[in-house]
Amino acid sequence: MGLGKIGETLTAMEILKLVKKDLERVEREISLESVASVDAVTTISRYLQDGGGKRLRPILVLLASRVVGAVSDGSIRMAAVVEMIHAATLVHDDVIDIAQTRRGRPSSNAIWGNHACVLAGDWLYMQAFQVALRERNFHVLDLLIALTQMMVEGELLQLERIGKIDISEADYMQLVDRKTASLFSACARLGAMMGGADEATEARLGEFAWNVGIAFQLIDDLLDFTSLEKVLGKPVGSDLREGKVTLPLIYALESASAEERQFVGRVLKDGNYDQSPFSNILGMIERRHGFDRVRERAQSFTDKARTIITEFPESPCQRAMAALTDLVTHREY
Ligand code: IPE
Ligand code: IPE
Ligand code: MG
Ligand code: MG
Secondary structure: OOOOOOOOOOOHHHHHHHHHHHHHHHHHHHHHHOOOOOHHHHHHHHHHHHOOOOOHHHHHHHHHHHHHOOOOHHHHHHHHHHHHHHHHHHHHHHHHOOOOEEOOEEOHHHHHHHHHHHHHHHHHHHHHHHHHHOOOOHHHHHHHHHHHHHHHHHHHHHHHHOOOOOOOHHHHHHHHHHHHHHHHHHHHHHHHHHOOOOHHHHHHHHHHHHHHHHHHHHHHHHHHHHOOHHHHOOOOOHHHHOOOOOHHHHHHHHOOOHHHHHHHHHHHHHOOOOOOOHHHHHHHHHHOOHHHHHHHHHHHHHHHHHHHHOOOOOOHHHHHHHHHHHHHHHOOO
């Protein structure tokens, strides 16, 4: 690929070690900022924070700050902000998707119900903005507001397409851009900003993370078919059951027989695999090389990201960012 050995030497543990101390500060900040005057909100926020999660988005903020300069108090705050926004979107997403499991535990809506979770999500969004406001930086607010609207638009677009079999690759990419890559991009931009980068550098790191974000969602949608619930922390086959036609299936449907299409249509209509077993759908995607093609497509985005990150001076954090691209495509959960 002509990209040399960059990144190949760092593992997930090594990346984590680089940001461990800062990440602890981020966790403290999130805990501190998740206390509401109403217990229900505090309980739901705590439950989410304690439920694990890869903390990929705050890690991106921290690494971006360090690649351009150093982690400042602002970087820690912004890392907390993006994880809080992420948590808020997950709470709302699980309500919308009627999900029962998240991060290997009952989802918050399964415990506290939809009403409380919609409100807790709203509160979390606003709290994230309140923390961001302390920066007294309009550029930060511009970015965060545009981002949040973009993510909501993504979820709305997805809603419009629920149950539809004829989703094009372009439709799908538009969704992934909005609901996932936009947040990844914002993380790197905020980190760069807080580390003192100029606008061009900030934009370039944003582009890096955008590509990582697209690959991340592509793999997420692939894992929804190929992984196991105990590894993933959420049930497999959920997307199709929820009426979402994602890229492995989009590719497979391009060359599917009329009978195979009917098979997929059945799940979309029923919302379960009773008449159209999951293993048959898996077999069809395999036969039509849907998974291979998605892996290749994801790889093309991480290749782009790696090309961008090689423009930055070599440092442990620059190598960590390059390594992150591999972790995204090779992850199991
Ligand atoms: C889940 O994101 C939502 C998607 C964009 C697919 P993550 O897989 O990063 O969730 P956690 O934070 O690690 O649980
Ligand atoms: C996750 O979307 C929420 C956002 C990215 C806004 P999905 O519905 O695709 O993700 P999971 O599968 O529930 O984690
Ligand atoms: Mg969901
Ligand atoms: Mg969803």
